[in-house]
Amino acid sequence: MNPIDDNSPLSRALRAVRDEDAHMGASPRIETALLAEVRSRARVTRYTRLMTLAAAACLTLVVGGSIWWLRFTNLDAQTTTFTMREVTTDFLPLPYSGVPTSTGRIVRLEVPRRALDSFGLGSAGIVDGRSSDVVLADVLIGDDGLARAVRFVRSTSHQE
Amino acid sequence: MTLRLAAVAFFALGVVINASSPPQTPDFLRSQATMEPIVRGQPFSADGTVTLKLILYDGTRIERVVPARYYRDSEGRIRREQTVMGLSPLDPGKDTQAVVTIVDPVGGFLYTMVGDRREAQRMSIPPNRMRSLQQQLEQLQAQLPARESVLPQGFASKDEVLGTRQVNGVQAVGRRTTTTIPAGIVGNDRPIEVTDEVWTADDLKLQVLVRHHDPRTGDVETQFAKISRVEPSADLFRIPPSYKIVDIPGGIR
Secondary structure (H helix, E strand, O other): OOOOOOOOHHHHHHHHHHHHHOOOOOOHHHHHHHHHHHHHHHHHHHHHHHHHHHHHHHHHHHHHHHHHHHHHHHHHHHHHHOEEEEEEOOOEEOHHHHOOOOOEEEEEEEEEOOHHHHOOOOOOOOOOOOOOOEEEEEEEEEOOOEEEEEEEEEEEEEOO | OHHHHHHHHHHHHHHHHHHHOOOOOOHHHHOOOEOOOOOOOOOEEEEEEEEEEEEOOOOOEEEEEEEEEEEEOOOOOEEEEEEEEOOOOOOOOOOOEEEEEEEEOOOOEEEEEEOOOOEEEEEEOOHHHOOOHHHHHHHHHHHOOOHHHHOOOOOEEEEEEEEEEEEOOEEEEEEEEEEEEOOOOOOOOOOEEEEEEEEEEOOOOEEEEEEEEEOOOEEEEEEEEEEEOOOOOHHHHOOOOOOEEEEOOOOOO
16 A cells, blocks of 8 residues: 555645646745856866876976986096097107198007107006007108107006 | 298207207197198199108118198188008007098188098187188298297208299299208218208198108108199088097197
8 A cells, every 4th residue: 555645635745736836936046046057067177187187297397397307417427437538648749840841740550569669658657558469650741751750659548 | 932941940849949948839729629720712632642762771672652631611621531651659650640630720620530430530720720720820930030049050051042943734843952961960071961851732722732851861752743722522521420529638738
């Protein structure tokens, strides 16, 4: 048995009230206020989302830029760390140093280490303390191809 | 004349310095990989020969003739294929070494290829160093005292103009400088004369014939022949692609 009888006096009274209030609504003032409130909340939500996206973009830029800068400065440091420098002796005369020449060029050669002895540099070890059998020599030659002078070279890494 | 005077003065200065102190080199020479004059608009190629003659005390005659090849293009690039001599103090078993040098004032580099090694040494030539030899020597000359005062005491020197004549097919102007070492300076019982004769083709700005005579060290003659004014192939001034380029740190400082 249905606890509420549709034909009961109470049911009929409630239906009558419903039908009577069917055409009733909120007043225009309340409707306007409600719409304004709803739109306001929607704007706040969009603004919040926009700010979140902007913050994320800024964060990405900051982090990415920092990584790039760190890499750039590290590469630069490596370049300067391994810059090669050279230490050379003065030019020392060779047998044809007395033959005049109007032009000259330097040619770098590898020569036997014992060449240092010929110029009194071997035993002192002032040119190169390494054990290689050859040393570098810059030979100054004239336009005639005759060697005029020589200087010995030691390459060394230099930290800047 | 200016070039010759300056060159002689420079070497005379070098002799004086070397005689009185540990070996030194004027700064302009110490720091430069090339003093090559830059001549644009006068291309040519030529065969070169260097002849060394020396008579030893016991009568032994020494004569060496070494060929070379020389190219210059319109941009002033120079390629030399030559044999470097006088290296025995560095390696008694090897007095000579085949060397190719390319001076490229356009690219700003001096390349050197030694022997059969498939690599090219590269030295940078800063633009402000790309001055002509004339300018460099004129500056040097201006810095030096008068020539007579840099010659050792008692030495005498005179210059002669030998006129103009054809040398190996080109018009050349000759000049001779004679330096006299008086008797007794180096234990000599009579004066020693050292002569330098230079024949220069002014239009090519090339010394086509150079003779150096010194009784103490022998004669050296350098000359160019078969001179052609045809533009040389551009490939001659490029490093072969298969060659490794090795930068000489610092280059010309």
